[in-house]
Amino acid sequence: MATPVRVAIIGTGFSGISAAVELQRKGIEDFVMFEQAPGLGGTWFYNRYPGAEVDLESHVYSFSYERYDWTRTHADWRELLGYLNHVAAKHGLLEHMKFNETVEDITWSDETRQYTVTSSSGEDHGVFTAVISAVGFLNIPLVPPFARGETEFEGAMCHTSRWIEGLSLEGKKVGVVGTGSSAVQIVTEAEKVASEVKIFQLEPNWLLPKNSRDFSDVERRLNRFAPVYWYRRLRLYFDYDKRQYFSSHARSTGRTNRRKHAEAQEFMRRELGDHPELLKLATPTFPFEGRRTVVSDTYYRALTSPHVTLVPHGVKGLTKSGAIDANGDEHDLDVIVLATGFDAANYLGNFRVHGEHGVDLHEQWAGEPEALLGLMVPNFPNFFIMYGPNTNSIPLVSFYQAQAKFAAALIGRLRGKTGSRVRVRNSVFVAYNDWVQDQLAKTVWAGTTNYFRAHSGRGKIVSQWPLGATPYILATKLFRRIGTRID
The missing domain is CATH 3.50.50.60 (FAD/NAD(P)-binding domain)
Incomplete structure (x- = not known):
């Protein structure tokens, strides 16, 4: 008989919704989505200034499994918010969401091998088998x-x-x-x-x-035809992938x-x-x-x-x-x-996370966030970070979907009798991050002052992924097997 699992998702933007959908696909319906805003949307709930719209084309800045009748090549915040509400309603996610609920602390218990989530309301939310942080990294406004x-x-x-x-x-x-x-x-x-x-x-x-x-009326009619829609999306996807082949976009000689x-x-x-x-x-x-x-x-x-x-x-x-x-x-x-941007290097800066033996995530990072595929960190079992360190690349939604599948697959395995915690293998974690930093050292980012860098220590690049989406997606499939263990 399968062991029941319960999951907390922090955030209801693109990555949070992606995580919830993938959990459902694994047959996991017992999850709670915490949102500090009064409505879903994450970035697209908060960014409502005149002219706010996405920098990527609408067809590729959307879920591969959910088409939409886009009115523009690049959607504005209203249309994106409408899209996310559409997806959430279609998949029955609204009943899982707790709005105006700011997460303050996430703590692992070595005895029960479960997490507790403390939020601004003070409500007892019970315990969780796993936690998925879906708050991204561009969420703390940088005020001069x-x-x-x-x-x-x-x-x-x-x-x-x-x-x-x-x-x-x-x-x-x-x-x-x-x-x-x-x-x-x-x-x-x-x-x-x-x-x-x-x-x-x-x-x-x-x-x-x-x-x-x-889009013209004719284009919109064509886009409603599934093969045309998917063709547009795939063409955009592979165009971005080609640009980032071997970091061609980020090397001065590329x-x-x-x-x-x-x-x-x-x-x-x-x-x-x-x-x-x-x-x-x-x-x-x-x-x-x-x-x-x-x-x-x-x-x-x-x-x-x-x-x-x-x-x-x-x-x-x-x-x-x-x-x-x-x-x-x-x-x-x-x-x-x-228009001064965000405290981008301050990953998960809005709340505290305590792992095995009470280890504090921010203290362990010491100002230089790092994770396996941006997703998992040693000493923090059953804890997954969407859009985490060194995963900033395009097209973003493709990364979110790969990360959501990675987390959902491993959480799904916790329902078996093989163990109650999934952990990252430390040797793989170290080797992976050494490789990432070696690749990033060859890019123009390494020689420029930018928000991609950590505030302290060596000022290493903590946000960027050096390649395209396809290598990352393949890596999530590989490291899900060789980079983690369940006990």
């Missing part, structure tokens, strides 16, 4: 020092991932701090309606055209890196060639792909607008009516948008 705590600024100020509901930019003097992915999206929208837009830039980023557009670098330079010259002062300010000094490459069809065009100003300085302080830049100049503003 000048904006922390109480400030004297009397206008509206918020981080892009914590947009103030009902906040309008129409007719306002808007300051955007940052030049990353969220910044370029909001600048484009602000330029359309604001009286003035000022972009505070520490450094520019490399930028490629996105080629984003609405064919993809050189081709995309030339494309980025040409795009910049084409859009800003008539504005030499902007061309100079918008040209990065670090290697192409050294940081996250931004995609936008409209940002450069927005820079040329007469009511948009690119300020080549960061912000060092606030006044009642605006901001003071690093040069000491004051700027009168009604709204300040912090």
